[in-house]
Amino acid sequence: MSALEIRDISKNYGAIETLKGIDIALESGEFLVLLGSSGCGKSTLLNIIAGLAEATSGEVLIGGRSVLGVHPKNRDIAMVFQSYALYPNLTVHRNIGFGLEMRKVPVAERDKAVRDAAKLLQIEPLLDRKPGQLSGGQRQRVAIGRALVRKPQVFLFDEPLSNLDAKLRLEMRTELKRLHQMLQTTVVYVTHDQIEAMTLATRIAVMRDGRIEQLGTPEEIYNYPATLYVAGFVGAPSMNMLQAVVEDGRLAIAGSDVSLPLPAGFRNAAPNGAPVIVGIRPEALRLATGTATEFPLPVEIDVVELTGPELVTTARIGNQRLTACLPPRARVAKGEPCAFTFDEDALRLFDPATGKAFETAR
Amino acid sequence: MSGTWMTTRAWLLMLPLLMVMVAVIGWPLVDTVGLSFTDAKLVGTAGNFVGIDNYTKMLSSSNFSRTLVTTTWFAVASVAIEMVIGVLAALLLNQEFRGRTFLRALMILPWALPTVVNATLWRLIYNPEYGALNGALTQLHLIDAYRSWLGEPGTALAALIIADCWKNFPLVALIALAALQAVPRDITAASLVDGAGPFARFRFVILPYLAGPLMVALVLRTIEAFKVFDIIWVMTRGGPANSTRTLSILVYQEAFSFQRAGSGASLALIVTLLVTVLALAYAALVKKTAGSAT
Ligand SMILES: Nc1ncnc2c1ncn2[C@@H]1O[C@H](COP(=O)(O)OP(=O)(O)OP(=O)(O)O)[C@@H](O)[C@H]1O
Ligand SMILES: [Mg+2]
Numbered sequence: 001m002s003a004l005e006i007r008d009i010s011k012n013y014g015a016i017e018t019l020k021g022i023d024i025a026l027e028s029g030e031f032l033v034l035l036g037s038s039g040c041g042k043s044t045l046l047n048i049i050a051g052l053a054e055a056t057s058g059e060v061l062i063g064g065r066s067v068l069g070v071h072p073k074n075r076d077i078a079m080v081f082q083s084y085a086l087y088p089n090l091t092v093h094r095n096i097g098f099g100l101e102m103r104k105v106p107v108a109e110r111d112k113a114v115r116d117a118a119k120l121l122q123i124e125p126l127l128d129r130k131p132g133q134l135s136g137g138q139r140q141r142v143a144i145g146r147a148l149v150r151k152p153q154v155f156l157f158d159e160p161l162s163n164l165d166a167k168l169r170l171e172m173r174t175e176l177k178r179l180h181q182m183l184q185t186t187v188v189y190v191t192h193d194q195i196e197a198m199t200l201a202t203r204i205a206v207m208r209d210g211r212i213e214q215l216g217t218p219e220e221i222y223n224y225p226a227t228l229y230v231a232g233f234v235g236a237p238s239m240n241m242l243q244a245v246v247e248d249g250r251l252a253i254a255g256s257d258v259s260l261p262l263p264a265g266f267r268n269a270a271p272n273g274a275p276v277i278v279g280i281r282p283e284a285l286r287l288a289t290g291t292a293t294e295f296p297l298p299v300e301i302d303v304v305e306l307t308g309p310e311l312v313t314t315a316r317i318g319n320q321r322l323t324a325c326l327p328p329r330a331r332v333a334k335g336e337p338c339a340f341t342f343d344e345d346a347l348r349l350f351d352p353a354t355g356k357a358f359e360t361a362r
Numbered sequence: 363m364s365g366t367w368m369t370t371r372a373w374l375l376m377l378p379l380l381m382v383m384v385a386v387i388g389w390p391l392v393d394t395v396g397l398s399f400t401d402a403k404l405v406g407t408a409g410n411f412v413g414i415d416n417y418t419k420m421l422s423s424s425n426f427s428r429t430l431v432t433t434t435w436f437a438v439a440s441v442a443i444e445m446v447i448g449v450l451a452a453l454l455l456n457q458e459f460r461g462r463t464f465l466r467a468l469m470i471l472p473w474a475l476p477t478v479v480n481a482t483l484w485r486l487i488y489n490p491e492y493g494a495l496n497g498a499l500t501q502l503h504l505i506d507a508y509r510s511w512l513g514e515p516g517t518a519l520a521a522l523i524i525a526d527c528w529k530n531f532p533l534v535a536l537i538a539l540a541a542l543q544a545v546p547r548d549i550t551a552a553s554l555v556d557g558a559g560p561f562a563r564f565r566f567v568i569l570p571y572l573a574g575p576l577m578v579a580l581v582l583r584t585i586e587a588f589k590v591f592d593i594i595w596v597m598t599r600g601g602p603a604n605s606t607r608t609l610s611i612l613v614y615q616e617a618f619s620f621q622r623a624g625s626g627a628s629l630a631l632i633v634t635l636l637v638t639v640l641a642l643a644y645a646a647l648v649k650k651t652a653g654s655a656t
Contacts, residue, residue: 052551073557085548089570098566099556146556 009058036207256318265360448534
């Protein structure tokens with residue numbers, strides 16, 4: 001039995017189709033991240049799971065039970081919001097215990113639950129304060145605490161870290177990961193930050209315009225993006241996409257006289273003469289030093305930016321652009337010709353007409 | 363250096379306004395204070411200095427205490443009713459339904475009407491011979507015969523309070539509606555997930571955002587209600603049997619009907635003092651309430 005099942009959910013606001021048939025099934029303990037750009041319908045889907053919005057069609061099952069028409073409070077879910085959404089004139093203690101208070105849980109039991117959650121989140125000293133006297137990070141811990149005490153079947157997070165500054169966001173991300181590993185609860189987590197998605201998720205659903213573009217583990221999403229959109233969305237800097245044509249078992253890069261051998265896995269996928277898009281992650285590229293390689297990409301260096309851990313190098317191959325993340329001490333300089341290379345299995349091929357990836361025999 | 367120049371310039375720029383204020387507020391005020399220590403009549407001689415006689419007489423007169431009670435009663439009742447109806451109206455108009463915008467605009471109408479028009483309108487409604495209220499109540503068999511609502515001491519003040527509420531509740535509703543729209547959607551959603559019912563939601567989610575603005579509305583309305591003159595003057599002139607005479611009406615009668623400028627001035631200053639104390643007390647309260655939701 002799935003902890004959470006979303007069956008063919010659609011949602012229209014008037015004539016606008018916000019969600020167009022979403023299907024997801026989650027096992028207990030999974031951490032699903034809904035990843036997508038602004039306006040793709042992530043919050044809408046989350047609100048439908050929570051019962052704060054009604055689907056136009058489709059069904060949500062929580063713990064195997066359809067929750068159609070069930071009030072949010074009876075859905076066995078807890079939710080954490082981007083704005084923290086704490087009750088402004090209640091103390092931290094009462095904020096955390098509010099759900100239990102409303103459910104008439106006895107005071108002693110409630111107090112114990114609140115203190116346990118506060119301990120877990122290291123906010124015990126703050127219990128008597130009001131939200132207005134807390135920092136952003138502390139507020140978010142309180143909001144998480146409020147969800148924790150309820151011990152729900154499913155946790156819903158809507159961009160909980162996006163109001164925090166970069167350093168705090170990193171800290172809270174690790175904290176969330178720790179909590180999830182410890183509590184093994186089912187989580188649906190909305191974000192448009194692909195690093196958050198990669199680090200937290202057991203599975204990622206990349207959404208676009210109300211559809212799920214790809215649903216898979218972070219490794220699958222990163223290494224085997226199913227579409228050009230996913231390839232471009234996940235990873236920073238994003239995946240290089242070179243236009244090319246399949247010619248006699250080789251990939252002729254458009255606008256240059258460079259051609260690469262077509263990896264064996266793609267032999268049957270891309271027919272001769274077909275235009276394709278060659279995808280290579282910047283981190284897969286390295287400098288070809290001296291000796292001849294199987295996949296040489298002769299380029300001319302355009303811009304070199306040192307970010308600290310790596311040297312982000314933008315280069316030109318013919319009239320196309322290519323970004324590479326090189327080690328910080330790589331010997332490259334603007335205007336100089338040199339050559340990149342990569343491993344065969346780092347190469348992805350996409351059909352420019354459909355945007356879909358060509359399957360390899362992996 | 364530049365600081366003093368800036369200050370000088372600021373004073374220079376404000377000078378014309380200050381002069382006007384001194385002329386239309388400052389001087390009359392000082393003059394009133396001076397007048398209040400004399401037995402001057404409205405017309406004729408300047409009057410003789412009588413010390414604090416006017417004040418002691420006024421404060422010890424039964425007219426004054428009775429009027430103070432009437433005024434307080436009017437202010438407390440009308441403001442309380444306006445607050446309750448205003449908030450309820452705002453809660454209703456904050457719901458999503460068709461025609462909401464139209465209703466919101468419609469609601470402002472009574473408040474937008476000049477008081478004199480409003481007062482005249484209610485006089486027609488209360489008319490003892492052909493008033494709509496009499497008509498409605500007899501047809502509902504709630505009363506047997508037409509009554510003179512404004513002509514009986516027992517009902518006149520209540521009738522006035524209703525008229526005043528009808529005119530002024532939209533202001534409270536408007537302020538409350540604006541405050542309601544500032545309640546974050548997320549907190550409302552969180553309270554739904556947490557299982558808060560309508561009352562808990564009002565208490566813990568809505569009220570924190572409503573309290574500050576409502577306090578301001580309360581201050582504005584109480585002070586205005588305490589100074590009320592026009593609606594009463596048009597509808598009852600303080601009658602019958604002085605049952606609707608408020609402090610402002612008493613000031614008017616003293617100074618203009620009885621032409622006792624000196625004692626009228628002292629009464630006006632007493633009212634001013636009362637309102638100032640009210641305002642200061644409220645200001646302290648507002649300071650405490652404001653920011654309760656931040
Ligand atoms: N109440 C509503 N009425 C009409 N349209 C809405 C409503 N709520 C959302 N939408 C539309 O639905 C689409 C998806 O909104 P949603 O809030 O789910 O996006 P999102 O993926 O969460 O974006 P973000 O990352 O900006 O939060 C948007 O185009 C939005 O304009
Ligand atoms: Mg959103």
